[in-house]
Amino acid sequence: MTERPYRVVQWATGAMGKAALRTMLDHPSTEVVGAYVYGSSKVGRDLGDIAGRPATGVLATDDVEEILALRPDVVVHAARIGAYGSHDDDVVRLLESGANVLSINGYTDPHAHPGHRLERLQRAGEAGGASVMGVGLNPGFVAEQVAVMATAVCASLEHVEVVESANARELRDPRYLFDTLGFGAEIDAVDPNDPSWGPAGALNGMYEEVLAAMAHHLGLELERVETDHACHPALTDLDLHAGTVRAGTVGHTRWRWHGVVDGRRRLTMSIHWFVETAHLEDAEPPLWRVHVTGHPGLRMSIDLEKHPDDRSRMGAEQYAVAGQVINAIPHVVAAAPGVTVRPALTPARGAGAIDLSAR
The missing domain is CATH 3.30.360 (Dihydrodipicolinate Reductase; domain 2)
Incomplete structure (x- = not known):
């Protein structure tokens, strides 16, 4: 844990986003300073109300400029899956502002599609001194x-x-x-x-x-x-x-x-x-x-x-996604600016296609 909690923003509060929000509100390593929402019914609501937690004094917004002005350490991006790359404009703005981005829907390895998209994300991260990394269950785990x-x-x-x-x-x-x-x-x-x-x-x-x-x-x-x-x-x-x-x-x-x-x-x-x-x-x-x-x-x-002993309405998958987010925050903050591929749990590599069966 750092000397101070990580300042975090939750981007989108659907089922998985809300689970991440609850967990970050509860966790001592994170201070939730804002949330970006898509539904007009959530704008202006206290984040505690959205997450089923006590009032926080922090209100949800649909204004990206308000989010950028918060200067968060990390934005947890949980927007609904769309056409591939459809969230890049938002992610680029966040990176350029200096906010690290954890996405639960993609950005696992943008190097898979080299070219303009990868270069754009990398430049944005370098400009803001921030990184983007994919987390979650599948993709991510x-x-x-x-x-x-x-x-x-x-x-x-x-x-x-x-x-x-x-x-x-x-x-x-x-x-x-x-x-x-x-x-x-x-x-x-x-x-x-x-x-x-x-x-x-x-x-x-x-x-x-x-x-x-x-x-x-x-x-x-x-x-x-x-x-x-x-x-x-x-x-x-x-x-x-x-x-x-x-x-x-x-x-x-x-x-x-x-x-x-x-x-x-x-x-x-x-x-x-x-x-x-x-x-x-x-x-x-x-x-x-x-x-x-x-x-x-x-x-x-x-x-x-x-x-x-858990009687809450959160499902096991929601807990697991939230756990992935919490555990990844220090790593995305410490990562080099730009596109970050999450390291594997094991250093085992290079098994390739070597066939030892006949030896």
């Missing part, structure tokens, strides 16, 4: 940290796959469920492998960065990323908190990105988002599976769970 760490037992490595299975039934935001994730769309009207479809355009770039970060940590040279996405129809009408998903429309999306190294698919990220389980191999899958093929191979199943 299970692939770039846990899966990479798992390969430390391998004398040789062929392939690493991460599979996420996320039940979207409890989501309450219609825009997020239907627009961002694509549920309820007519099956015949969408092609999930067409980047012009909104959900694909939002997700492809973000998870290409995840594979780039994995490759970097493993000492692999990523040539390209290939997609193998699919949509499955709901079998019945489903009345959910966010609205109704009609039978025959998208009720399950299976996103899959393959990282190609030396002409072969060596890294795979698979994500199943679903509102019914009919198209899952396992009706009750773990949140994550990690499958490493090598000498030796390895399989892991991972779930998150709340503390047994």
Whole structure:
């Protein structure tokens, strides 16, 4: 902990942003000095009221200039996922002002897309003496940290796959469920492998960065990323908190990105988002599976769970994202200006494609 708490701003207070806000209000290492909100109903409200905490005397705003004037050490950027790079203008302004940025939706490894975007972010960070870094669960944790760490037992490595299975039934935001994730769309009207479809355009770039970060940590040279996405129809009408998903429309999306190294698919990220389980191999899958093929191979199943005494409405995933944020704050503050790729949990690198089985 520093001599004084880190001055932090929460950018967006949706489900995950609100969880981060609560945790930072509670944590002794952080002083929440402001929050940027998108909804007019939240403007002018006390942050304690938004977060379900005692009054703080700090009011939410939708004025970026007010946020910049606060001179925070760190801004926790939790805006809704949009088209890849759509939040760059805001991130650049924050960096140029001297605020470090932690993003829970991307910026895992912008080096995956060299060129104007990377150069712009790097210049902004250098101009303000600040850095941007991606944190979170996926992106941010299970692939770039846990899966990479798992390969430390391998004398040789062929392939690493991460599979996420996320039940979207409890989501309450219609825009997020239907627009961002694509549920309820007519099956015949969408092609999930067409980047012009909104959900694909939002997700492809973000998870290409995840594979780039994995490759970097493993000492692999990523040539390209290939997609193998699919949509499955709901079998019945489903009345959910966010609205109704009609039978025959998208009720399950299976996103899959393959990282190609030396002409072969060596890294795979698979994500199943679903509102019914009919198209899952396992009706009750773990949140994550990690499958490493090598000498030796390895399989892991991972779930998150709340503390047994916790009666709050926060879910385990919300706690986990907030924990990632709190633990990353000192690192983004200490990082060199510009774009920062979060270091792996293990120094194990360079296993590459060496085959020791015949020796």
